[in-house]
Amino acid sequence: MSSLTSLNLELYEIQSKRWPTFGRHIMAQYDESTIIVYQAFKPSIANYARMTWIKPNFAWMMYRSGWATKTNQERILAIRITLQGFNTILSNAVASSYGQVKNIFVSKDDWNLAVKASDVRLQWDPDHDLVGRKLNRRAIQLGIRGKFLEQYSNEWIQNIEDVTEFVKEQHKFVVEEKLDQVMTPFETVYNVPTDISERIG
Numbered sequence: 332m333s334s335l336t337s338l339n340l341e342l343y344e345i346q347s348k349r350w351p352t353f354g355r356h357i358m359a360q361y362d363e364s365t366i367i368v369y370q371a372f373k374p375s376i377a378n379y380a381r382m383t384w385i386k387p388n389f390a391w392m393m394y395r396s397g398w399a400t401k402t403n404q405e406r407i408l409a410i411r412i413t414l415q416g417f418n419t420i421l422s423n424a425v426a427s428s429y430g431q432v433k434n435i436f437v438s439k440d441d442w443n444l445a446v447k448a449s450d451v452r453l454q455w456d457p458d459h460d461l462v463g464r465k466l467n468r469r470a471i472q473l474g475i476r477g478k479f480l481e482q483y484s485n486e487w488i489q490n491i492e493d494v495t496e497f498v499k500e501q502h503k504f505v506v507e508e509k510l511d512q513v514m515t516p517f518e519t520v521y522n523v524p525t526d527i528s529e530r531i532g
Contacts, residue, residue: 335497338367338409339517343390343461344510346517353467355455355532357521359387365411365489367516368473371396371404384474385410385483387417389516391470394459398502399495409492409516416487420473421527424453427474435532450477453531461505461513471531 333340339360350358360367368385369392386392396404425445429436436442446452452474458466475483504512523531 333497333500333514335500336409336494336516337492338494338497340514341517342511343513343515346515347460350518351468351520355469355471357387357471357523358390358458358518359521360389360516360518361414361521364414366414366417366521368410368412368417370408370410371399371401372406372408373403383476383480384472386470386472387521388458388470389518390461391456391458391472393461393498393502394463398505399498400502406493406495407498409494410488411490411492412483412487413489416483418523418527420451420475420479420483421453421523421531423449423479424451424473424531425449426532427452427454435530450479451475455532461510461515 350356366387368387369389370385371392386395392407393399395401396407399405399407425442427446429439429442436445454472454474455469456472458468458470460466501513501515504510
């Protein structure tokens with residue numbers, strides 16, 4: 332456990348052994364009504380800015396932000412949103428890359444039209460372990476704007492927690508090569524409804 336966060340934690344090396352090793356999976360900490368997503372900010376705006384990209388996978392957020400060391404990503408927020416809101420985002424998402432969902436659209440032109448009309452983007456990117464090694468498993472990130480960003484900010488967010496100090500605490504173990512001591516938020520595969528699963532690929 333860590334006194335620096337209220338998130339449910341488990342040793343990474345223990346829980347990662349239970350995770351799928353390949354394929355597209357939404358790894359997340361969630362309960363019957365809410366789910367945790369992460370956003371990175373620069374310090375000067377971490378208290379009020381709204382960023383459009385959200386990521387439910389903690390380890391992948393650490394890879395993308397360099398454990399809160401990359402420019403403009405020095406603060407990490409854990410944001411609890413409603414599952415209803417999360418599913419709404421997923422059900423309206425259009426992949427940023429045609430290759431990821433070409434089996435869903437009749438043609439690339441149809442996909443282009445869907446991208447232009449949608450206020451939600453999704454990307455399936457290679458997941459990474461604690462030291463940045465690429466994994467065969469894919470992680471999701473979601474970009475929101477327009478009415479969905481408004482709903483996200485004003486309706487779906489239940490709680491916001493700055494976990495930057497927790498991130499730094501765990502990163503110290505990574506730097507010292509004490510990977511068996513690294514605690515990360517407890518995550519399992521989030522199984523989305525079938526109709527949504529077919530849409531996101």
